């Protein structure tokens with residue numbers, strides 16, 4: 357998607373469609389029947405008067421994502437005027453703006469329109485508005501219907517953002533946001549592929565190709581290296597599959613970056629999770645093709661970090677394998693020795709994500725990572741706890757949490773912290789080994805995190821459980837059904853915060 361910044365006045369702009377944000381300025385809504393006070397969020401009077409009759413009609417609710425399309429708007433040069441409501445003016449932020457940009461993209465592209473100009477709403481700093489619009493427009497532009505013969509491949513090719521301020525600074529914001537938006541969609545493309553088309557080998561090839569394009573070092577190792585490194589936990593999952601596993605290692609080591617910190621980004625790359633011998637029920641099992649979303653997020657994040665030339669060392673690691681039942685598969689009760697030397701009693705072969713991550717985290721430390729972040733579709737329990745709205749965030753370091761939380765806010769992604777108190781460890785103590793890979797029914801997302809914490813040890817570490825947020829169960833006005841690309845934007849903001 358081509359993005360252009362225009363400083364011209366909206367009414368002078370020629371465009372297939374102009375898009376403006378409508379806000380409700382009625383702040384004193386004592387009674388809930390009070391009428392909204394709708395206004396276009398701009399100082400441009402021509403724009404305001406083009407929308408005036410519709411806004412005064414009483415036909416609009418002003419609720420978030422309400423859309424109205426006018427043709428030949430009076431007094432404007434744009435062929436169409438799309439009004440998108442942003443809800444209450446008081447609550448309006450870049451969080452809503454991102455989604456409004458996505459809504460505009462999805463509304464217009466489904467009508468065959470290929471370009472539009474969005475008027476940055478007054479009330480949000482122009483550079484932040486530009487970022488949110490460009491990121492949100494990319495999110496809206498993605499559709500997952502790759503294998504439909506009637507795929508229309510409708511995309512918006514170009515957007516213009518009408519804003520005021522220092523043009524070159526705004527262009528820089530737009531260019532950065534474009535890198536982030538494209539990287540998020542790169543991740544979503546990987547996650548969208550079914551397991552027969554996204555094996556660990558193919559995931560490794562895609563990572564390698566991307567790294568070559570953006571100038572990252574990349575190694576893709578196979579079973580031999582995994583065994584040589586004594587990654588007994590990772591291998592215990594991989595051993596049951598005919599599809600060979602891959603260990604993907606990407607390195608961003610820009611000239612002039614400080615020696616420390618070295619950030620280690622570790623992703624769960626289960627290209628299909630049957631559950632193994634502790635097999636999952638058939639109902640809904642097809643969804644387990646997205647069990648590599650954490651890994652895909654790290655690959656996309658490395659892409660963005662390389663293109664943004666962030667002056668900080670980052671290592672990306674993805675442990676990719678299928679989790680299959682077979683004559684070679686591990687069985688409940690088996691004891692495995694992880695790379696760190698810890699022994700694990702495998703109670704349930706379906707708790708495989710933590711096994712591959714245990715070795716991924718340890719390896720990242722061995723490669724020099726001073727701070728760890730992992731992302732994984734790790735537990736159904738996190739969906740019970742937080743639903744589809746917030747990802748779970750767990751950490752052994754409050755400072756790192758503060759930093760990540762600030763990144764969440766800037767990125768417009770919702771994550772909610774859950775505890776990792778020592779008491780929970782009791783649930784995963786084993787009688788035969790150091791630790792069990794499951795901790796019973798209660799607090800399942802937490803006991804999974806406790807397991808990982810045993811491998812992060814003293815290294816500051818953040819764990820993101822994205823099981824409930826990596827896949828959109830339904831489409832929304834601003835995003836299609838399917839892979840969401842959650843966590844990538846926060847990761848980029850987090851990494852950038854170390855370079856600032």
Ligand code: BES
Nearest residue numbers: 647704706707733734735736737794823
């Ligand atoms: N990949 C699943 C978790 C998952 C569930 C992801 C739903 C996306 C949507 C994970 O490997 C798993 O199977 N977890 C088990 C752990 C249990 C056996 C302790 C779970 O959550 O049921």
Ligand code: MN
Nearest residue numbers: 629706707708
């Ligand atoms: Mn599983």
Ligand code: ZN
Nearest residue numbers: 626629647709
């Ligand atoms: Zn899994």
